[in-house]
Amino acid sequence: METVTPQVVFTIFGIAIKDSVVSTWVIMVVLITLAWFVGKYKPGIAEVIIDSISGIVASVMPDDTKVIKYLSILGTLAIFLVVANIFSVIPFLVAPTANINTTLALAIVVFFAVHGFGILEKGPWGYIKSVASPIFILPLEIVSQVSRTVSLSIRLFGNILSTDLIVAIVFSIIPFFLPLPLVALSILTGVLQAYIFTVLASVYIASAVVVEDKETERRRLKREASRSS
């Protein structure tokens, strides 16, 4: 259990710095350096990555959405999560997403991004009207927002923690060759969970930005048709 629970590495002014935070810093430094290097010297690789991520995001958003507006946060989430989920493959390092604080922080970022994009797209009053168009929808909407944030964080945390735990348990029993398929399984789960987190975040952003627009558009067309006829 010591290999998957967060350990205190050092303390700054009485604040304990856990090893998942140190892993996050390492990933940040590596990703920023790689992004600078790839953007400056190998723009083709960056183009391939951006194309694939924007294809994934565009496949779940409605057709007339401008994907490029939301690609900065969703692409950052995807790249960070892919690296962070398979980070525990390297010996003596822990995945930052095996700590619930990291995943809860990411889910809260997605929560505020959803409402921020909604407000940017429709204006504050329009967004409130679209969320609570009959007023008794509002409590259901609040419950659904909170529960989707909690479930987004707990899904990622539980998957990564459980695969890390399985690898640790099997490694403590038989340390030769038998953990290798389970490590492969943990890599697969990590990449799949990063994909699912990104896809669900884009589904939530699309539901805040687009669907009600199309609904009001449909109502307006219907009203004009009935008026003209």
Next chain:
Amino acid sequence: MWELDPPTLITVLTIIFSSIGIVLGCVVPAIMEGIATKQALESMARQPEAANDLRTTLLISMALLESTAIYVLLVILILIFVNPLLDRFFI
């Protein structure tokens, strides 16, 4: 079994019911995911041009189904490793 002292009794009961819970929490989502995959594969075989949409929807719904099994796993990990009942009553 009831003449054991209370912390041991709570530990034994926790282990027994955690086993039952993890079996139920793994089997039921696995059956449901199998049903979802079966339907999606049949639809893909019937309409190969809709395979991409079906695959995306299948992955999202499988993630939502799988999260219930993950909730069961989390509750049972908490019960086994940091049992709140033992902490509250006996330490």
